[in-house]
Amino acid sequence: xxxxxxxxxxxxxxxxxxxxxxxxxxxxxxxxxxxxxxxxxxxxxxxxxxxxxxxxxxxxxxxxxxxxxxxxxxxxxxxxxxxxxxxxxxxxxxxxxxxxxxxxxxxxxxxxxxxxxxxxxxxxxxx
Numbered sequence: 062x063x064x065x066x067x068x069x070x071x072x073x074x075x076x077x078x079x080x081x082x083x084x085x086x087x088x089x090x091x092x093x094x095x096x097x098x099x100x101x102x103x104x105x106x107x108x109x110x111x112x113x114x115x116x117x118x119x120x121x122x123x124x125x126x127x128x129x130x131x132x133x134x135x136x137x138x139x140x141x142x143x144x145x146x147x148x149x150x151x152x153x154x155x156x157x158x159x160x161x162x163x164x165x166x167x168x169x170x171x172x173x174x175x176x177x178x179x180x181x182x183x184x185x186x187x188x
Contacts (some may be wrong), residue, residue, distance in 0.1 A: 063180040064169055065140055066132035071124040075170050078118045088171040092164035095122055122163070129162035141183030142169070 062072045078095075085091055092098050096116040115122070133146055133155075142165065150158035173180065 064128070064166060064173070065136040065138065065143065065180070066128035066130070067166065067170065068128075071121075071128050072170070074118075074121050074124055075167070076174070078121045079171065079174075082171070082174045085171065088168045088175070091167050091171045095125070095164075095167055097122060097125070097160060097164035097167060125163035125166055126159055128166055129159040132162060132166070133159065138182065140180075142166075144183075 062069060067075075079085075079091065085094070094117050129146070132140075132143055133150065136143060142162070145165075146158055146162045149161055153161075169180065172178075
């Protein structure tokens with residue numbers, strides 16, 4: 062619950078859905094398991110990236126999307142995750158950025174759970 066935007070319900074749902082922290086070889090595969098990665102259609106020379114795949118637990122995906130929304134709009138404290146999300150939102154739009162931030166929050170939560178650490182807010186930029 063040290064990650065901005067993540068509360069008790071989201072943390073418990075994440076822990077219940079993933080169940081075993083050593084189940085995934087890498088933390089980036091957690092986003093694919095939850096359906097927060099783009100759907101791909103490959104055949105021969107064509108490689109099409111589609112919309113979000115939506116595989117996995119719908120409830121946790123919803124909670125992570127809400128955590129991304131809270132991170133962008135309600136969190137006052139600066140973090141490198143929020144700065145990355147705001148830059149991304151400016152470039153690709155707010156809705157796609159929230160999905161990307163939700164995937165990154167899932168990866169961060171898994172890394173925190175495996176490593177037993179807390180969220181690193183990052184260094185604020187000097188003015």
